[in-house]
Amino acid sequence: MSRIALLASAALAAVLAVAPASAKDWTKVTIATEGAYEPWNFVQPDGKLAGFEIDLAHDLCARMKVECTVVQNDWDGMIPALNAGKFDAIMAGMSITGKRLQVIDFSRSYAAGPSGFLVPKASDLAKLPGTGEILSMGTEEAKAKPVIDGMRALLKGKSIGVQVATIQANFVHHYFDDVATVQEYKTAEQNDLDLMAGRLDASFAEESVQLATLAKPDAKDLTIAGAEFRGGPDLGEGTGVGIRKNEPELKAMFDKAIAAEIADGSLKKLQDKWFKLDMMPPS
Known part of the structure; x- marks a missing residue:
């Protein structure tokens, strides 16, 4: 192969090496x-x-x-x-x-959607502060602090259920790990079953999931209580x-x-x- 041919071949190889990969055609x-x-x-x-x-x-x-x-x-x-x-x-x-x-x-x-606490209606946790409010942890963290402090006081010594590896688990561990026992579950369904059976004092989950739980006959004694939260590093x-x-x-x-x-x-x-x-x- 001539010197010119070798140079041309090397140049072509260099171009191919840096050329972008073709876009994947998804079917x-x-x-x-x-x-x-x-x-x-x-x-x-x-x-x-x-x-x-x-x-x-x-x-x-x-x-x-x-x-x-x-x-x-x-x-x-x-x-x-x-x-x-x-x-x-x-x-x-x-x-x-x-x-x-x-x-x-x-x-x-x-x-x-927001996330919050689901608790038994007859429990003192039904009086968690801020019921009806939705607080953004991205823009209203200062406003949320006294609400969370009030929740921490009522949740002291209680058990809170969360689904493992969720934003709700992140939030509860961040704000309540030092005052309550946090129990993680593989699925939201397992969490709900323990709450309805009285083996938990509260659960923390996304509101749309809680509403689906409340529609079940076995959940007639439960209620959403306290402020709900969205956004910020924990809740995404x-x-x-x-x-x-x-x-x-x-x-x-x-x-x-x-x-x-x-x-x-x-x-x-x-x-x-x-x-x-x-x-x-x-x-």
Whole structure:
């Protein structure tokens, strides 16, 4: 090979080495959900998945013109399984937080709701301060402090249930770990069962999940009490689709589909179907 040919070959190799990888052409998307977080996602008596996120997943996939498969995965293994390539996306009531953004990406938010305490009606915890208020921990932390201090006094020596690896667990450990016993559960359903059976004094969860619990006959003696909280480092900035860091095309597809879902009112209709409160994300 001549010197000129060698130089040309080397130049071509250099160009190929720095050329960007071609964009991935998505035609099939596998989405993981928990199947134990009613009304977001749950398993019906016939074994089929249902809930807000199941309906939304199929709507988004139709807008993205991809074949969509929704599968179940344990909540506490969601992010490792996503990064291991076992599925392409997560739709499981997963909130967007700074800690999670260190290891995965998120689409724009498709829901945002407050979290608070569920307690027995006959308990002294039914008098937790701030009932009816929703406080933003991102912008109203100073206003929230005296409310939380009042809660800490009433919760001293009590037991609080939370679902493991959730923003609610983060919040309760942050503000109440030193005054109460925090019990973590694998699923929200297990948490609810212990509260209804009197094995817990309170639980801390997302309000839409609490309302689904209160609709059950066994929960007739429970009530939501005290102020509710949203935002800030512990509670995150809404719920989005979890996506691997190296999948920018898929993130862009979900972002575009969610934006369209918001614009034409479809997201609001789905939320009205499944939730008993306004869960629309900030625009």
